[in-house]
Amino acid sequence: MGLSLFQSIHWAASFLVETAVLAVALRRSVFKQLPIFVAYLALLVTSESARWIAYEFTGISSRISFDTYWTTQAILILCRAAVVYEICRSLLSPYTGIWKLCRPLLITLGLVLAGSAAATARQRVHPISATTLIAERGLEFTVVSILIFGLIFCRYYGVQVERYLAWIALGLGFYSAVQVANNTFLGDWLTQANFLIWQILHEVSFNIATIFWIVALWKPLPARQPAPVLLARGEYDRLAPQMTLRLRELNTRLLEMWK
Amino acid sequence: MTVFAVTLAALGILVALFWLLFGSPATETPVSLDARDVEEFLPANCRHFPQIRQMLETEDYQFMRRRAPRHIEREWRRERRRILGQYLKDLGQDFGRLERLARLIATLSPEIRRAQEWEWMWQGVQFRLLYRMVAVKIALGSFSTDDIARLTEPIAALAGELESRMALIAECAPSRLHADVGS
DSSP: OOOOHHHHHHHHHHHHHHHHHHHHHHHTTGGGTOHHHHHHHHHHHHHHHHHHHHHHHHOTTSHHHHHHHHHHHHHHHHHHHHHHHHHHHHHHTTSHHHHHHHHHHHHHHHHHHHHHHHHHHHHOOSOHHHHHHHHHHHHHHHHHHHHHHHHHHHHHTTOOOOHHHHHHHHHHHHHHHHHHHHHHHHHHSOOHHHHHHHHHHHHHHHHHHHHHHHHHHHSOOOOOOOOOOOOOHHHHHHHHHHHHHHHHHHHHHHHHHHO | OHHHHHHHHHHHHHHHHHHHHHSOOOTTOGGGOOGGGGGGGSOOGGGGHHHHHHHTOHHHHHHHHHHSOHHHHHHHHHHHHHHHHHHHHHHHHHHHHHHHHHHHHHHTOSOOOHHHHHHHHHHHHHHHHHHHHHHHHHHHSOOOHHHHHHHHHHHHHHHHHHHHHHHHHHHHOHHHHHHHHHO
16 A cells, blocks of 8 residues: 555655755755755655655555665664764854864764764664664764754854754754654654554654744855954963963852852 | 653744854854954953053042932942943953954864864854853852953953954955955
8 A cells, every 4th residue: 555645745845845955955955055955855856756656566554665764764863863964064164273172072962862863773672673773862862962052053153143054953953853752752652543643743753843944044155254264373372271270269269258 | 741742842943043154143144354453353352451440449438338328329229230240241242252262263274173163163052051141140249350350361352363464364354355346
């Protein structure tokens, strides 16, 4: 059995919107600034086509459809993680020192969370669908965590997030956050009726994310900012100890006042 | 229960995400720094301390205790607390400016040290905690003006040292570059 009429209409509408986002991204030359994001959009359209072919020719409940769905889903999640990393790099890499500090932390966080997601999924004795849900939840959590961690760095150091990047990031983060809750819900109460709710939430949240990306790319991208001229190498080493000393002294005095 | 907790966490994540992406940016963004606004980063309030100190002299306190009627003395003490509270607030602003300056230096430095950055972050956390506790203490009782004076010395000393460095930093600020590109 293939897709129902409603599912076919929804699939066609989603496919059209995703293709439109890809077309706008290409027209706006987003690949010059965010090549992985454009690759992700292209992969999205390809995955949708592959899924549709699998559903139509082998039936929605077939093993081939199941494998096609989860394989493409795994690739898309990994790609989303790469897009999030790309956004963080785009924001922070002009500030060499901060990026050198942030990059290993982002990579470590990603590896630790993805590793723990894999470990949790392996431990579960649930059927394969529940295990994949748990793995997906872990990976989505990894994606949103990397994003939030990178954005905390931006906020802490006062790095401004450009409007289009903010909407793209919101789309990615929104979808991942909803999936974390959605998969927990279905993982705990795996029934046919709940599966339908999960599916609706899954698709609607992705449609919303796609709308965010359209908003992001609606206007032409701003011109690329020139790289900031950084201070001389020794400046940080000269100023840092003085600053530290004063801040520390100030805290000591405040502590004395408190005692 | 797990579903409820995770849903709440997801909502929290979404709110945090929205705030981080669209929340009004702090004024310390290097992009908004301009050579004309350099003073914004230098501690300013601690320089007015001598006047405040004069207002809070210990002799005045002894005089008021001996001579003034009780209700006047009470009113006077309340006013002193208000001034101290205000001064602590200003001190907090000065600390904030120093902190912003430290971050700006880090932002524009090609090499920064992780330990140093963590230390500055920790100092900020510590200061904010202490600041709240001292604010409560001021609200509850009185304070020695010497203590407040000692608080201001490090900031005032650093301000002078940094003034000369700031010109160089402002030259390198991204906003300056944007302005140059735009013109």
